């Protein structure tokens with residue numbers, strides 16, 4: 001942002017240079033050359049991340065330009081408006097609690113001091129009436145554009161941060177799948193959708209078999225990689241409308257909207273077969289991984305909880321029956 005601002009400000013000064021040459025005011029024109037040089041130096045410092053001296057140069061340029069412009073051409077030139085642009089920048093980037101407000105108060109005192117000085121000294125290098133009007137209009141236009149740009153920039157920054165927070169709060173950091181909270185929210189939305197009214201919704205719950213043994217035999221890091229491996233295979237077996245989540249440590253849950261038990265069992269079997277067929281590469285060896293799965297249908301108007309409990313019960317029957325298998329729960 002700061003580097004872009006220095007480029008834009010230098011372009012504005014270049015336009016002023018041309019404008020003052022046009023109005024036959026060479027002294028004012030060459031002053032703008034000094035401003036462009038200051039912005040070039042600030043840009044070079046910012047590019048090397050030498051931020052504080054760069055900011056000092058920008059403050060010096062704006063305060064100096066506002067002062068000289070106002071004293072030479074008069075208060076009506078509108079150069080003092082640029083000082084107002086420091087208010088949002090100071091408040092947003094201030095960091096410390098009181099310092100930004102102290103700076104704003106100092107800015108206000110400077111602004112009022114400049115007003116008093118302009119009244120006391122009068123206009124030292126007056127322009128023609130047309131010239132003054134053009135300079136005033138140009139300054140107002142630039143300040144409007146800068147205010148709009150700054151507001152848009154801060155708005156965009158806040159929106160991006162908001163999106164990142166939502167993504168962080170809804171995603172399992174290890175696998176990138178939805179987390180438990182997000183699946184519950186999305187399931188509630190999916191179950192309430194009118195287009196699913198009258199259509200069954202199914203659940204598949206999957207648990208890695210003998211996962212404690214994988215951890216103990218190959219280490220916790222290999223255990224984590226096993227979870228990621230299973231998550232990838234599971235996501236690949238799901239359809240676009242399905243919602244897959246990491247439900248707990250080594251447990252996954254898939255919500256299948258508009259799906260009956262028969263179709264959900266096929267999806268569960270596809271997941272089981274995919275995991276069983278692809279051991280995880282671990283150095284020169286391979287870790288064999290299997291899943292036990294439970295399938296349940298969410299009854300009409302039933303909340304998620306009891307259906308998950310039925311799927312969980314079916315999963316434990318899969319464990320008891322020898323693991324690496326799919327069991328379908330009875331209806332609610």
Ligand SMILES: Nc1nc2c(ncn2[C@@H]2O[C@H](COP(=O)(O)OP(=O)(O)OP(=O)(O)O)[C@@H](O)[C@H]2O)c(=O)[nH]1
Nearest residue numbers: 207208209210211212213215220223224249250319
């Ligand atoms: N590496 C790793 N281990 C985890 C994670 N979450 C839970 N675990 C471990 O997973 C193991 C689960 O063990 P158990 O619940 O006994 O289940 P199991 O060994 O898979 O046995 P069965 O489910 O009966 O087949 C525990 O030792 C947990 O510490 C994780 O995020 N990463």
